[in-house]
């Protein structure tokens with residue numbers, strides 16, 4: 456377990472996650488602005504979660520955090536640590552039935568607390584397709600700065616698309632954190 460929030464646990468993937476992972480990644484609405492094309496067959500999901508399970512969260516490259524609600528996999532957070540180990544790019548996916556309840560915000564806030572306070576990262580960046588309003592709302596709600604818009608920058612699923620750019624600096628995160636109480640950790644089981 457890496458992070459515990461009020462309702463969620465961020466933990467390493469296990470082979471038991473393959474079925475729910477395949478289910479939510481096969482949802483066309485969930486995949487709409489993501490790099491993969493649905494459906495995700497169960498065999499491919501098994502291979503993917505096994506690769507995730509072996510990842511090193513403190514090594515450069517992508518690491519995938521499983522978002523767990525009472526033992527159920529409801530989504531994942533992807534973090535690409537740069538070679539300098541001080542910067543990272545963030546991605547997130549929530550199964551459709553768990554959206555609209557604040558779980559993504561809670562998971563990302565928990566991960567940011569871990570990254571900025573415990574691991575002392577300097578900066579976290581995120582990009583979203585400009586049409587992905589739920590993603591932009593999530594980043595703004597959490598306190599990311601909207602840093603720009605790259606017009607027609609990405610060839611994505613058959614068309615040129617606009618990218619919204621967001622960033623959050625450790626200094627800004629810590630300054631805001633001082634003005635509010637820290638997240639309440641859930642009682643340990």
Ligand SMILES: CC(C)(COP(=O)(O)OP(=O)(O)OC[C@H]1O[C@@H](n2cnc3c(N)ncnc32)[C@H](O)[C@@H]1OP(=O)(O)O)[C@@H](O)C(=O)NCCC(=O)NCCS
Nearest residue numbers: 485488547548549554555556557558559560582583589590
């Ligand atoms: C991006 C994504 C993770 C956002 O999920 P989300 O459920 O909208 O975000 P949150 O979990 O923070 O929930 C916030 C919403 O829940 C509502 N909500 C309900 N109960 C809540 C609670 N207890 N606490 C906080 N928010 C609550 C909020 O009002 C908000 O709704 P709004 O955006 O309509 O105002 C989700 O849309 C997703 O997985 N999309 C597909 C994958 C994807 O595109 N990823 C991003 C690639 S860049």
